Amino acid sequence: MRLAPRAMATHKGQLGHVLVIAGDLNMGGAGLLSAQAALRCGAGMVSLATREQHLSAALSRLPEVMTCPVRSSAELLVPLARASVLVVGPGLGQSSWSKALLSAAAQSALPQIWDADALNLLASGFCHAPQQAILTPHPGEAARLLNCSSAEVQADRNSAARMIAERYNAITVLKGQHTVIASTRGELSCVERGHPAMAGAGFGDVLSGVIGALLAQHLPAYSAACLAVWLHACAGEQLALQGRGIAASDLCQAIRLLLEEHSPCLG
Numbered sequence: 410m411r412l413a414p415r416a417m418a419t420h421k422g423q424l425g426h427v428l429v430i431a432g433d434l435n436m437g438g439a440g441l442l443s444a445q446a447a448l449r450c451g452a453g454m455v456s457l458a459t460r461e462q463h464l465s466a467a468l469s470r471l472p473e474v475m476t477c478p479v480r481s482s483a484e485l486l487v488p489l490a491r492a493s494v495l496v497v498g499p500g501l502g503q504s505s506w507s508k509a510l511l512s513a514a515a516q517s518a519l520p521q522i523w524d525a526d527a528l529n530l531l532a533s534g535f536c537h538a539p540q541q542a543i544l545t546p547h548p549g550e551a552a553r554l555l556n557c558s559s560a561e562v563q564a565d566r567n568s569a570a571r572m573i574a575e576r577y578n579a580i581t582v583l584k585g586q587h588t589v590i591a592s593t594r595g596e597l598s599c600v601e602r603g604h605p606a607m608a609g610a611g612f613g614d615v616l617s618g619v620i621g622a623l624l625a626q627h628l629p630a631y632s633a634a635c636l637a638v639w640l641h642a643c644a645g646e647q648l649a650l651q652g653r654g655i656a657a658s659d660l661c662q663a664i665r666l667l668l669e670e671h672s673p674c675l676g
């Protein structure tokens with residue numbers, strides 16, 4: 410399924426507002442990567458709710474992104490009211506700050522992508538997954554969600570993705586070589602693309618932002634997850650032609666060009 414072309418009079422308010430909730434102390438980069446990916450995949454607006462310590466870095470790296478310094482869940486209420494899609498978890502940590510923000514997100518009815526520490530806290534029983542969630546575990550996070558080992562997850566990736574989708578009632582994107590996407594209705598897709606040069610920090614953070622941008626631009630959730638995984642893996646393959654050492658942020662421009670080939674902005 411493709412993103413719809415844009416009418417000439419389209420304005421940013423019609424293209425969704427992705428709010429990334431991410432980045433505890435020492436992990437500010439994860440939220441920036443997710444926000445950058447959402448921006449580069451065409452979301453109308455992108456906001457980043459994070460620790461106030463990360464604000465100047467965020468502003469200098471991504472001036473298009475609205476920054477929301479949050480010290481407590483109360484300070485998340487205004488950004489939540491403005492958002493249409495949430496990306497929750499990259500570098501979120503598991504501190505009391507992290508837990509307060511995750512609780513607030515879990516109570517929101519907005520469509521949301523949960524990654525990284527949102528999944529670790531979900532696995533710990535701290536909260537329930539919201540309605541309309543997309544979970545994006547790597548095999549380690551999947552093992553925590555299923556209370557088994559990552560070797561067991563890897564031994565039958567299709568079943569692991571299906572079990573997470575059923576147990577948490579959420580579309581599940583099981584990352585790693587040949588990412589598997591499972592829906593709650595029994596659909597299962599495997600994207601046999603990607604490259605080991607993508608085995609590096611921050612690649613998953615980028616994927617969460619891509620899914621967020623596609624959802625914000627009104628692609629149905631399962632299609633958004635599948636298309637995002639495909640774009641991300643193909644972009645990784647392209648950059649890997651130059652060898653190892655890809656920085657996750659390098660992917661954003663390649664994904665942007667692939668998205669335009671797949672779903673041209675003007676049809």
Ligand SMILES: NC(=O)C1=CN([C@@H]2O[C@H](COP(=O)(O)OP(=O)(O)OC[C@H]3O[C@@H](n4cnc5c(N)ncnc54)[C@H](OP(=O)(O)O)[C@@H]3O)[C@@H](O)[C@H]2O)[C@@H](O)CC1
Pocket residue numbers: 435436437438439440498499500501502525526547548549550559560563584585586610611613614
């Ligand atoms: N710039 C920043 O701020 C960044 C911040 N980041 C943030 O760091 C936090 C910790 O996240 P993390 O993923 O590093 O640690 P963790 O969840 O313990 O997983 C590690 C274990 O999982 C497994 N495993 C993973 N992939 C696998 C695979 N493909 N195939 C197979 N197994 C795989 C593997 O388990 P093993 O095989 O050893 O049993 C591995 O030991 C989190 O908040 C994140 O957002 C990052 O996003 C980076 C950029």
Ligand SMILES: Nc1ncnc2c1ncn2[C@@H]1O[C@H](COP(=O)(O)OP(=O)(O)O)[C@@H](O)[C@H]1O
Pocket residue numbers: 525546547584585586587588602603604605606607608609610611612613614615616641
């Ligand atoms: N060997 C590989 N082959 C294909 N894709 C890979 C490989 N290693 C990692 N990736 C992709 O890179 C991303 C890594 O995500 P993740 O483990 O969550 O990293 P991080 O938490 O550092 O952002 C996933 O989308 C995964 O599918």
